[in-house]
Amino acid sequence: MKMINKKVASVFLVGILTVGLFAGCDKAADNQTGEEYLSIVGSTSVTPVVTKLADAYMAKNDGVKIDVQGIGSSAGVKAAYDKSADVGMSSRNLKEEEKQWGLTETIIAYDGIAVSVHPSNATAKLTTDQVKDVFEGTITNWSEIGGKDEEIIVVSREDGSGTRGAFEGLVGLVAKDADGNKYSTLVEDALIADGNGAVKANIASKENAIGYLSFSYLDESVKTLSINDVKPLVGNIENGTYEISRPFLLLTNDAITNLANDFIEYILSDEGQSIVAEKLITVK
């Protein structure tokens, strides 16, 4: 019986510790109530650059806490609209329906979308038409576009993604049905990955995969393709030769806080734009 009590006591101890931790955290919160807080939600493409900007801004301003969560553009538009976040991020322009919600749009950068493959892939370039055919499923084998005799695995973002919307619009993966409604013509068996990171992980781990990524996610784990002989580089977007690009938007509602205002001003300042310039195109 004594043995039991000891063990029971130890279990209780763990429980109390857990509770104590929680209580401790709660107290910590009380001490910091003077802190200003900003929540930013939306596009996974916009998240990396805004996270960097937020880190720099927090380093300069004491007592400011900024949370940046990447979920998707539509989530950002919705969060700004229903005020579940202070600021929304979108990597596509607003739809007709969303425009009527009275959100303020601020363009903070321009971004390119790079068609990307596994580093071992021999293919180096495609034309816009070839890209369209691959993503629509008319070209299904790498040998048709100068690669090995292997089936192409198309990787795409989820329906509602800003990157997908922009990419489909720019490449022409859209058709109209009898009623005049637009729909996506992406091949049905495309592997769907939610988030730029997930697309990159899939391309990096599958030799026969092809997908599209925001410039801010590019690194050596994937290989980018030239489109119409133009390399996907920031400079080529600036000079207008690389055409697959779109704006990054921050969205605010009528309840905008001073902190949100100040943060957006900081992003548009020279200092903020120099951070943007590391991977993206600045607003001129």
Added chain:
Amino acid sequence: MIKLLLRNSKEKIIYGLIISSALITMGILFWIFIFIVMNGMPHLNLQFIFSNYSGEETGIFPMIINTLMVIGITIIIAVPIGISTAIYLVEYAKNGRVVNVIRFSVELLAGIPSIIYGLFGMVFFVTILNFNWSILSGTLTLSIMILPTIIRTTEEALISVPKEYREGSLSLGASKIRTIMKVVLPSAQSGILTGIILGMGRISGETAAIYLTAGMVPRIARGILESGRTLSVHMYLLAKEGISFEEAYATATILLLLTLILNIMAKILSRNQES
């Protein structure tokens, strides 16, 4: 000895299938554990466990704290309700329609997939009650989810308390409530604690429900109305986005070790109950 009882080759084949099934089950467990722990251990160090997840830092400390917080609060909410329900069912209720409805509800609650809990939590706690994505929304959702586990294990523990204990206490003049508090519950405590620990395991491993209700901010939540990412959600994001396999293996190792510790605790307690 058993082999002698096998009569023909057909029986030998069946016997072989039984043995290999058991071996497959064990093999899978070992495969998962060894594969993840072997790959995770080299990246597991104090810095990884105790540093933040921001900028250059890739630690999991905030996720550990958030997980402990979620476990603690969920247990605080669910355990009193669960134990009271079990006491009602075992000590008070007479078999009737109400009891049947309660039992059916508990059974159905246990069968609801966690994603449905997530959906419900998102519309009810996050949106309608306006708790936003927060520890509060997450823990309230999880509390309902683990209620069946707590209720069932407590019920079993209460039922296994011998009738004589209750009769003895009552005949000494103790009231019913006193009997329950001083005699029945203490005798059932290791069974009840086992249930609580199993519940803790379920909470720490949950992803779908908490991801839709508590959000994914990778920082220590400084209050129950702030969003906070738990270890399992972190694990999911690391796996999905392939950000870093080293981090993913190390986080998976932590989660597995947590599971192992909780299981061992539950085992020790239930051994006590048996003896």
Added chain:
Amino acid sequence: MNIENETLKKKLISKNRMAENIFSKIFFLSALISIMSLIVIIVFVFAKGVPAILEIGLMDFVFGKLWRPSSNDFGILPMILGSIYATIGALLIGVPIGILTAVYISEIATKKIRRIIIPMVELLAGIPSVIYGFFGLIVIIPLIDKGFDNGGNSLLAAMIILGIMILPTIINISDASLRAVPKEYRENSLALGASKIQTIFGVVLPAAKSGVLTAVVLGLGRAIGETMAVILVAGNSPQIPNSIFDRFRSMTANIAIEMGYAFGLHQEALFATGVVLFVFIIILNLGLNLFIRKVGD
């Protein structure tokens, strides 16, 4: 003094009664929380989902083959079939292995082995589903990709992972019901000259059939409701899979992937997906209850 004592006693008793009353009320109210929670969950999920089903049209929703929310096509047949196929596959893998393992534990293993193997099965049950998903992503998918050159994410991958995940459920419950079969059954069968194997499959398993069936149904429930592990290995293409090597999307994955940003009819359609899933679960539970009542033990 005697009188005083009496009143004191009475007071004490009435105080006790009050406490008794208060506590029994608290216990009763706690017990009602489960019912209330269930009702609130059903009401809110259905209230959000059913209007969408009506707006889209029940037939178009359940039997529609196209899921393209941004152009208002909300057909979830691919997801319904995906979930059903994956679950069937999981059962094909998990049920035989699970039941045979349970047979081993309860009928063949020595006490010593049993004491090692049961905690291991419990540990398997405790592993978070996201770990199973990660394991699938990092081990099973490359294996399938190597063998069949399809990228790896597929119905087959989900079947294997789900098959593993339902093992502990099936083993635990089957084992418990096998052990509940009275010893005399086995002794009589052996005494009549049946072999050990004949006894297990001719007498013990049939005697435990309602328990084993419960195990299978609960495993089925776990497989059809699993979310995170499936998302990580399924590939999530909203298409009807033609073979086990095709990518697919389950109902649960459909909800989890798009819930973050969906709004308006799209969001309601995801709740409606939840409603369909819920209906599956309720039918399973009711069916099991009916069956057990019919078998009658």
